[in-house]
Amino acid sequence: MAIWKQWYRGNVNKFHFYNVKTVDGKTETKERKTLNMAKKLCEDFSKLIYSEKVELRLDKPNATKQLLKVLNSKENDFQINFPMFIEKLYALGTMVTVEYKKDEKTIIDYIDGDVVLPYKYTNNYINGIVTISRTIEDKKYYTLLTYHEYENGEYRKTNELYCSTTDTELGKNIDFKTKFPNVEETEIIPTSCPRFQVWKLPIANNLDTGSPFGISVLANQLDKFKAIDTKYDSFDREFITGKRRIIVPRAAIKGQVTGVDKNGNQQVISYFDMNDEVYVAVNGLEQDGIKDINFELRTKEHVDAINAELNYLSSNVGLGSNYYKFDGTSVKTATEVISVNSDTYRTKVHHQNPIYNCLEELIKTVCEMENIKYKTVSINPDDSIIEDTDKIRQQAMSEYNSKLISKAEYYKRVYKMTDEEAQEFATKMNEEIQNQTITDGSEFDMTE
Secondary structure, three states: HHHHHHHHOOOOHHHEEEEEEEOOOEEEEEEEOOOOHHHHHHHHHHHHHHOOOOEEOOHHHHHHHHHHHHHHHOOOHHHHHHHHHHHHHHOEEEEEEEEEEEEEEEEEEEEHHHHHHEEEEOEEEEEEEEEEEEEEOEEEEEEEEEEEEEEEEEEEEEEEEEOOOOOOOOOOEOOOHHHHOOOOOOEEOOOOOOEEEEEEOOOOOOOOOOOOOOOOOOOOOHHHHHHHHHHHHHHHHHHOOOOOEEEHHHHHHHHHHEEOOOOEEEEOOOOOOOOOEEEEEEEOOOOOOEEEEEOOOOOHHHHHHHHHHHHHHHHHOOOOOOHHHHOOOEEEEEOOOOOOOOOHHHHHHHHHHHHHHHHHHHHHHHHHHHHOOOEEEEOOOOOOOOOHHHHHHHHHHHHHHOOOOOOOHHHHHHOOOHHHHHHHHHHHHHHHHHOOOOOOHHHOOOOO
16 A cells, blocks of 8 residues: 555655766766656546535435535535545555544544554455554654444444554553543444445455455556656656757857956957857867757657557556547546446446445445434436436437427436436426416506
C-alpha cells in the first residue's frame, strides 16, 4: 500500500528523482516530469462507479428522506466524502467504514486501508479488524487500537491504548480512561447489521494470495506508469534540449571599446545579449563565423508513443483502448456514450456490484441505528454515461406520439421509474390536467 500510495501521490522517490552526470563530470539530481496517471485512473474509476446522479432510495418516501438527512448531515457529508472514499479505494485496494453514535448522532467514519489490519476472516470475508490511530503529546506517542468484530448477531468493539517514547514502538498498554474518560472501553451490541464494512475491489490479490485484503487497481500497472512518465519527461525535455542555438566565436562576444568615460573607464559595446540563452560561445570558430542551428522537434513521435502507452494502460485495467488520449498538453478522457457491449461497461458492472453491496450494508446499518423503518433498499446507478439520454427521450416521445407506448411507459423509460411509480405519476398528471381550468382573455374585465 505504501508503494501504491506514492504513485497515487504522483511522486515516487526512487523513480521521479534520479542522478545524471554532466559533461564536466559533476553529478546532478534531476526530477522526472509526471502525467500522474495513477491519480487520474482512480478518479475516473470513481466517476464510473459513483456520482451525484446515483440514487439511494428506500421503499417509503419518508424513510428515504430520513436516510438522506443522516447521510448528508454536516458530520457525514456523504455526497462529498463518498466519491473521494471510492477514489482512495481504487488507490489502496481496501478501505473501511465504521458507524458509531456521538451526541445522539450517527457518524460514518471513513478509514484508509493502510491503518487497518484484519485478524479474523474466512476466505475473503473479514469479520474482525483492528483500526490504528496515533497521536503525539508531550513527546510521547499514544497509539489507539480499536478492535471491531461481528459474529453470531453480535457486534463487539474493544479499545486498547498504548504509550511509547519512540515512533517505532507500540509501547506499553496503559489505562484507556486516562485519555478517553467519556468513551466505553468495550461495547457489545446485538444487531443484524455489523457496525463496520470492509470495502475491496473485485481484483484477485496476486501479490499475496493468502491475504484477505484487496489489491489496488494500480498494483499491476506500475511498469506502465513508469513508461508513460519516462516518455512524457522526454517529451518535455525535447523543448529544452531541442531549442534553437546560435553558435558564435568567443571573441565576438567580448565587445568593442568605443571610448573612455570621465573617470577613465573604457566604454564597451556588445553586439550580443549576454543573457539570451540562444547564443552559445565556442573557441576556435573565428574562421567559420556565426552558425544558426535550429533543431527539428520530435513532437509527433513523442505524442504517438505516449498515446500507445496510455492505450496499453487503459486496456489492461479493463477500460478498453482509446479511453485516454494525450494531445500534447494534457490527457483527455473519452466523453462519448459508453456502449453496453464495451470493455468499459463490463468493467463498470463488474466493479459496481461488490461496491454497491457494501453500500447497501452501510445503509442498512444507518437505518437500524436511526430506527428507520423500511423493507427494501434501492441503489440506482448513473446510466447517463452509458445511455444516450437525449436519444432515449426522443425515441420514447416518438413512440408515445405514435401511440405505440403509454404515458406511464414514457415516464418509465425517460425518468427511470418503476412500473408502479410510472403508473402513479401518469395518473397524477392526468388528474392535474383534468382539473386545470383553461380560459381566454375575453372572460376578464380589463377595465377594472
